[in-house]
Structure formats: structure tokens, C-alpha cells
Amino acid sequence: MTTTIGNQVIEETTVALGDRTCTMYPAEHVCVIYDERNRPVKVMLTATEWKLLEVLLRNRNSMVTYRQLTLFVWGVRYLDTHGRPLSHWHICNLRRLIQQISGKEETPIQTVRGFGYKWVTL
Numbered sequence: 001m002t003t004t005i006g007n008q009v010i011e012e013t014t015v016a017l018g019d020r021t022c023t024m025y026p027a028e029h030v031c032v033i034y035d036e037r038n039r040p041v042k043v044m045l046t047a048t049e050w051k052l053l054e055v056l057l058r059n060r061n062s063m064v065t066y067r068q069l070t071l072f073v074w075g076v077r078y079l080d081t082h083g084r085p086l087s088h089w090h091i092c093n094l095r096r097l098i099q100q101i102s103g104k105e106e107t108p109i110q111t112v113r114g115f116g117y118k119w120v121t122l
Helices: 047-058 065-075 075-083 083-101
Strands: 003-007 006-012 015-016 018-023 032-033 042-045 063-065 109-112 117-118
Touching: 018 083, 047 063, 047 065, 047 083, 047 117, 063 065, 065 117, 083 109
Parallel strands: none
Antiparallel strands: 003 006, 015 018, 018 032, 032 042, 063 117, 109 117
16 A cells, blocks of 8 residues: 655555554654554654564565575675674564554564574464
8 A cells, every 4th residue: 555645655564463553654664553542653663673574574474584684684794793693682672662562472573593583473
């Protein structure tokens, strides 16, 4: 789905997070969720969190390796770190954010031990 704001066309993506839905606006790195009173709440993501979320959502139900995440988010010069140290803390932050949004402990980001991460539909 697209939305036009002024002269800018913005691609939207809607993702289910528990009982709530999150509409994502890439141009602004913003997710909009609706609280229990159906009021919109903006959630700002850092550029890094946004890129990680983007690559996980593009590859739903498929594993994304640490190497693939590192290459997509940080580029070639960081590949020698094997990716995990770079992505681990940002994935933790994303999980915390998703837990706050959904109100549930479980998140759709699963760790594939020793290899990478996977976005699964809950």
C-alpha cells in the first residue's frame, strides 16, 4: 500500500505484532501502532534498527545469517567481525521494542543459534 504525503509517495507495510498491527513508514523510520483505546502511537526506530527489521521482514520465515545482516546493514568493511557482535545488541533492542508494542514476551524474531535470525509469524 502507498500513501501520498505532499509530493512524496511513501510505501507502507503492515505487520501483525501480537494482537496489534504496526504500520511501517520507511521514509521516516516510523512505525505507527494503535493503543488499547485505538489511538495512534508513533514509534521511532534508529536507521540500524530499521535496516535490520527490513531485512528480516523481506525474508519472513527464512533464516538470515549474521553475515547477510552485516552486509546489508553495515556493508563489506564490517564482514570480518562475523556480524554477531554488530547485530546482537540491535536485535535485542528490536525485541524489546516489539515486546512493548505487542504487550507480549514472545517476539517474531527467533535466534538460529550459531547462524543468524529468523522472522516467524506468531
